[in-house]
Amino acid sequence: MNQLKIAMLLAGIFSVSLFSQQKENTSNTFQIKNPDYKISPCTGMTKQHWKDAALYLLEGAFSYIHTLDDPMKFPKQEGKSYPVNENQIPTEKLEGLCRTLFIASPLLKENPSLVINNIKVADYYRYQIGKLTDQKSPSYIESRPKNGGPNQKLVEFGALALSMLTNPDVLWKQLPQNQKDELARIMLSYGDGPTVDSNWKFFNIFVLSFFKEQGYDVNEKLLVAYLEKSLKHYRGNGWYNDSPAYDYYSMWAFQMYGTIWSEFFGKKHYPDIASKFTANFIDLKDNYPYLFSKDGEMIMWGRSISYRTGAVVPFPLMGFQNDPDINYGWMRRISSGVIRQFLTHPDFIKDNVPTLGFYGAFEPAVQIYSCRGSVYWMGKIFLGLLLPDDNPFWNAKENNGDWDTKFKKDEVYNKYQGDSNILITDYPNIGASEVRAWCHEKVSSDWQKFRSTENYNRLSYNSAFPWQADGENGEVAMNYVVKNKNNQWEAFRLYTFNKFENGVYYRNVVLETDENIRFNLADIPLPNGILRVDKNNSDKPIAIRLGHYALPKLDKEIVTIKKNIEGYEITIIDNGKYQLAMIPILGWDKTEVVKAKGLNPESNESSVINIINDSKKSNLFATLMLWKKSGEKWKDKELVPLRISEQTNGKVAIQLNNGTKKIIDFN
Secondary structure: OOHHHHHHHHHHHHOEOOEEOOOOOHHHOOOOOOOOOOOOOOOOOOHHHHHHHHHHHHHHHHOOOOOOOOOOOOOOOOOOOOOOOHHHHHHHHHHHHHHHHHHHHHHHHHOOOOEEOOEEHHHHHHHHHHHOOOOOOOOOOOOOOOOOOOOHHHHHHHHHHHHHHHOHHHHOOOOOHHHHHHHHHHHHHHHOOOOOOOOOHHHHHHHHHHHHHOOOOOOHHHHHHHHHHHHOOEEEOOEEOOOOOOOHHHOHHHHHHHHHHHHHHHHHHOHHHHHHHHHHHHHHHHOHHHHOOOOOOOOOOOOOHHHHHHHHOHHHHHHHOOOOOOOHHHHHHHHHHHHHHHHOOOOOEEOOEEOOEOOOEEHHHOOOOOOHHHHHHHHHHHHHHHOOOOOHHHHOOOOOOHHHHOOOOOOOEEEEOHHHOOEEEEEOOOOEEEEEOOOEOOHHHOOOOOOOOOOOOOOOEEOOEOOOOOOOOOOOOOOEEEEOOOOOEEEOOEEEEEEEEOOEEEEEEEEOOEEEEEEEEEEEEEOOEEEEEEEEOOOOOOOEEEEEEEEEOOOOOOEEEEEEEOOEEEEEEEOOOEEEEEEEEEOOOEEEEEEEEOOOOOOOEEEEEEEEEOOOOOOEEEEEEEEEEOOOOOOHHHHOOEEEEEEEOOEEEEEEOOOOEEEEEOO
C-alpha cells in the first residue's frame, strides 16, 4: 500500500471534524540549509534563507502549474471555507494568483528569469494577468456592476496593484497596451468605488495609486479621501483600529500598507500624507516587538490567523528608515523566528500548500471568506526582500533584545497601549508573551461568525498556549462559560474595558443572552502566571466554569498532579513541555481536568483544568492560573504566592509573598 493510501486510511480512522493534524511527511518541511550562526546566532537565517523560504512556498504552489493556462487553484479544505458554489471559483483563482504573487514578485525583481516546475514564473504571471481581461477566458473578471458594493475582487485587485507598484518592470511594462488599458478599466471600476470602513480602504488606494503612477486618469479626490480616512484609524503606540476590532490587522496591515504606499508612491505624489504614515510607523518599534515571544513566536489571536508570517512584515519594513535607534538584530530575530515557527512545523503543509489553520488545519480558526489560496497572504513577509542586501535589517547581528538586556527572572513586564486599551505582557521565566484586547461582538449580529468567537473572546492570548476551542459540554480554556436560559454553555464575549491601574487590567462583562448576568473582571499578571479576582454582580445563582490555558498532548500522556498547600487544592497538568497549575482561592466548588478531542490547534487530544461553581451564589471569585516549563519544580510559595487580606466597599486587598500589596478596586 503506497504512502498516500496509508495516509487516507489513517485520516478516515482518526479524522475529527474540527481538527486535522497532518504530520504526514516531515521531510516535506522547510529546511534551513547552511545556517549562519555568526550573523544570526538565534535562528541561523540570513536574507538568503528568506529567499529559500519564499521559493519553498512558491514551489509548492507551482506543483499545480504545468502549463501557462493552469490557474493557481488548490485542493479545498473541508469545512466552512469557500468555494461552496461554481460562481465563487473565478474569485478563488484570482486569490491564488494575486496572493502567491506576494511571494513571487520580490524573487522576480531580483531574478526575472526564475523557473519553477519548468515554468518561467514571470511569463506565467504576465499571462495570467492578461487572462483577467480576456472575456473568453474562465479567469476573466468582470468590471464592478453599477452600484455594486465592495467584495473579494477589490481585495485581490488591491493586492495585484501593490505587487505591480513595487515591481512594474517585470509585471506591467511588458504587457501589451490593449491588456494594460483593459486591466486599468476593470481594476479601476473596483478601486474607484465603495469600500469597507477598515484596512480595506488600502485596496482602493493601491489600485488608484498604481494607475495614477502609470499615467491613467484616476479619481484623486477619492484617493485622498481614503488616505485621510485611513489615518483617522490611528490610536497611538503603533496601533490602528480595524473597525471595530484590534488584532494583527491593526498593526501589521495598516503599518505595512502605509509604509509600502509611502515608499513607492506617497513620498513622490503626496509627501504630507506619507509623512503622517511614517510618523505612525515609527511608533511601533517601542511596542509591537513585545507581542512576540523570546524565541520569536507569534500569538494565535484574531481572525485570518492562517496568514501567520504576514504579522511580522512591519519589522523588515523598518529597514526603509535606516534608523540607528532601531535594534535591527532583534527585529530580524523575531521575523525569522516566526518564519521558522510555521515553515518548519510538520503540520504546516498539506498537498504542498499551507493549511487553513495555525499549525495544521484547524476549523474553528477558519473564516468563511477564506479559500485554500488565501493562506498566501502570509507571503507579505517577503516584501522585506525589497530591502537591499546592505540594509541594516540584514546585517545587524541577531539578538533577543530586551529579553536579554532588560528583562529579569521572576519578574513580569506589562506594556499598556493607551487609547487602544491593549495590554501586552512579557514573562521572562518561560519567555512567553501575552495580549489582552478588544472583544464586544454578539453572536446574534456576527453574520461572519468570527468576532464573537474564540478568535477574540478569550480573557487573554499567550504565545506558549494557543487558544483552544470551546466544547459543547462546557469544556473551556481561558474564559468563563455560563449555563444560560437554554441550558447551554455560553462564553463571555461582551467585554467593556474599564482601566489599567497599578498592574491590574479591569474589564466588565455581560452575558449576551441575559444582561442580568454580569461580572467585574480584574487580571493581575504575575511572574509565573495570572491572578484573577472577579466580582459577580448577577441577580441570580448561576452555574459557571472557568478554564486555564489548555495543553496539547505531545509525545506522551498528559500527567495530572494534585496537591494541598495551606488548605488550597492545587491541580497541575504536565505535557512534557509545560506545566499548568490552577488554584481556586475563593468562590469555587470543585476542580476538574477535562480531556478533549478536536478542540486544540496543536494536537487532536488535549487537557485543560476547569474550576466550577454549580449554583452557589458567590459574589467574589479569586483564581490563580500559573505555569512553568516541564521539569521545573514548584515551590510552595510559588503555588500559593498570596493571601486575600481584606474585602470592603468594592475593594479587595491582596498581600503577595514578595511583600507587595495589590488593591483591587471595582469602583
